[in-house]
Amino acid sequence: MTVTIRxxxxxxxxxxxxxxxxxATFEKQPDAVEATEPMLHDxxxxxxxxxxxxxxxxxxxxVGFAIFYLTFSTWTGKRGIWLDDLYIAPAARGQGAGAALLQSLAGIAVDRGYARFEWWVxxxxxxxxDFYRAKGAIAQDEWTVQRVDGDALRLLAGRG
Known part of the structure; x- marks a missing residue:
């Protein structure tokens, strides 16, 4: 079997x-996806x-995909990659597709001169x-994620 990333x-x-x-279903939030094909295309x-x-x-x-976008670090003065989603269909897991996606993303970061490649899990x-640790990822446990959305976002923006 041959894995290719494109x-x-x-x-x-x-x-x-x-x-x-x-x-989203795997992450126990099957009704959370609001994206549509036109939104994703755009x-x-x-x-x-x-x-x-x-x-x-x-x-x-x-059998899988990754979606990523650019970040910027004021500390390094360089861009980075934020991996928003990486998913491999269950039947294809263990055949190298996830590792190939991570390697491709790391290659993009290196080739473009970016300082970091980060994601949440x-x-x-x-x-x-365990898979990410085996690939060299290091947890950033001293940081916590903060989020403002929905009504709280409108309120913070003074539009609530």
Whole structure:
């Protein structure tokens, strides 16, 4: 079996949205996905793309994806990559597609001169955590994520 990683194309949008829904179900939030195909298409391929995507093919069939976007570190003075989602279909796990996606993303960061490659992982997803540790990832446990959305975001913006 041969794994190949390629840039996502507009034709991949329906498949990617399917993977996003599968990931949300795995993460115990099956009703949380609000994205639509037009929204995802615009985010990846519109006039002002917000993110980039990669597809993992196994013997020519899409089995996973990664969506990432750029960050910036004032400490390093350089950009970085933030991996928003990485997902491999359960039937394709253990065949190298996840490792190939991580390697491709790290390669993009190195080739572009970026300082970092970062992502979140749910604390209960021990198989993923173990996989990431085996690839050299280091937990940033001293940092906590903060989020403002919905009504709280409007209130903070003075529009509530």
């Amino acid at each position: 840039p996502a194309t507009p034709a991949d949008v329906p498949t990617m949205l399917g993977f996003i829904r599968d990931l 985010a990846l391929f519109g006039a002002h793309p917000a993110a980039e995507g990669l597809i993992a093919d196994l013997d020519g069939r899409a 749910l604390d209960w997803n021990t198989p993923a955590i």
